[in-house]
Amino acid sequence: MRILVVDDEPNIRKTLRVALEAMGHEVGEAASALDALRDVERRPSDVALVDLRLGQDSGLSLLESLLLQSPRLAVVIITAHASVDTAVEAMRLGAFDYLPKPFTPAQVRAVLERVQRVRGLRARIAGLEDQVRVEVPEVDLESDDPEVCRVLDLARRVAPTSAAVLIRGENGTGKGVLARTLHQWSNRASGPFVTVSCPSLSAELLESDLFGHARGAFTGAIRDASGKVAAAEGGTLFLDEIGDLPPPLQPKLLRFLQERCYERVGETKTRQADVRLIAATNRDLEQAVAAGTFREDLFYRLNVVEVTLPPLRRRSDVADRAAHLLRFFGRQTSRKLTGFTAEALEALKRHPWPGNLRELRNAVERAAILAEGPEVGLADLPERIAVAQTPGAVEGAPEVGGSLTLEELEIAHIRRVLARASSLDAAAKTLGIDPSTLYRKRKQYGL
Structure with a gap:
């Protein structure tokens, strides 16, 4: 790595240069904050070892300036005036680590090894994200359909707030995609996005999955578990299919929404959480409230802002969505697919799409694999879609x-x-x- 040593004492800079070069790193030196900023501007560094006191300058002020200029730079504060307060402040401002003087070459090496591990993990994450982009169709929410445009406009306006959002729509309409997009548009985008599937577990296990549990709380609880709420700290918690939330768990979720506090299963200690909540459902919650299976007060707490995604059969952009997916699967299969025949396109437009966007994705993927020429024909589509267009047939x-x-x-x-x-x-x-x-x-x- 290239390491910039920022210290107003020449002997410190010289000693660190010798030690760092012996470890195989390239070293730059700066005696002041201005010199450090000029060095980073001329040539990017991987790590900056910054003294807390630089004559008249402050190492903490320089830390902020360095990160503004080079956000990927790992800044390690070094000082002979170590205290808990300065360490906490340095980490709050974005320092990678804090190294009190006097320190040994072994301590410096340990800090740099941690930097390299983090760099490796970031590279691995970037590689996995690239792999996902190759294997999963790119999500394109933009649309010319008026109803979808209204939904996205509302989503953009509510995203920067902390208001709870209830996303409604049939299965396959993209509720989970919109929830993640709301998170990415929000000021919590750098925080985690955590999903809880409400129909997937029993009430007892779902409570543990959501709030966590203490060791011994139930059979099989061999260790403490923090839960999804804790995992979403500083980010967004997405409750998928909230209409299937078991009744015994509804008052506990209501309390969490009202007070942002909860207890783990088997504990009495109350915990706080800074979490933005988004829920989604394909059920008629008003009917569930009337039937007594869903709490009315919880419904209104969740439904601060309601966003309803239209089913694909009511959208005017089926052809555009299909063309977008065909381009993706054409790239994935290394085939030059130019589009759909008139008959195939008409079939796509007339199909009622009970599975919505998820069904469309599967149909286009199949067609991209089976198409013999550059155009997807009627015979390449699933039979339930193609047969409906045969004269005399009624929707297959x-x-x-x-x-x-x-x-x-x-x-x-x-x-x-x-x-x-x-x-x-x-x-x-x-x-x-x-x-x-x-x-x-x-x-x-x-x-």
Whole structure:
């Protein structure tokens, strides 16, 4: 690494240069804050060892200026006047570490090894992010559809605040994507984004997953666990499918929303958390409140700002979304795909898309793999989409009494009911089953 030594004492600079060069590093020297800023401007450094007192200058003031000029620089404060207060202030301002004088070459080496480990982890994270961008379609929320434009405008306005946001919409409409985008647009973007899936666990396990637990709180709790709320400190906690939150847990979440405090399972100690909360649901929460399965006060606490994502069948940008996905999968499969035939495009526009954007992604990925030429044709699309465009066919409806199993008939019927229903609760009512039963069937059949 290139290391800049900033100290007004020549002997200190000389001693550090000898030690650092013996470790294999390249060393620059600066006797003042001005010299240090000029050095970083001329040539980037990886680490700066900065004395707390530089004659008339302050090492803490220089720390801020260096990080403004070079945000990736790891600044280590060195001083003979060490105190807890100055150490805390240095770390608050962004110092990587704090090294009190006198120090040994071994102590300097240990600090630099930590810098290199962090640099390695950052490089690994960047590599993983690049890999994700290659393997997962780029999320493009921008749209010419008027309803989507209104949603994004509202999201941009609410993102910088700390207000709770409730995102509503059918499965596959991109609620999780919008939640993450709200986080990235907020002033908490540098903090964590933590997701809790409310239908995934029993009430007891979900409480532990959310708030954490103490060792011995229940069978299998062999060690303390901090929980998702603690993990989201300084960032955003996303509660996915909040409508499925078990009733026993609802008052505890309400208290957390009101007071920003909670207790771990098996503990009496009250803890505080600085967390922004975003929730999402595909259920009719007003109906759940009327039925007594969801607390009214919790609903209003969650619903400070409501954002509703339109289903794909009501959007005017299906062709644009499909073209965007086709370009991605064309790059991924190293194929030159120019677009869709007129028949295929018409099929995409007419399909009701009960699975919304998630179903569209799967359909386009399949078509990109199967297409024999540069254009995706009707035959390359899934049968449920292509058959609906055949003359005489009605949305690919199966024939009752035909050569179908009961399961195939049930899948087709549920798909068509979902396509026409205004919500999952309305679909469940039409089908004559509970919303929870419909949820399980959709998961079972991949709808």
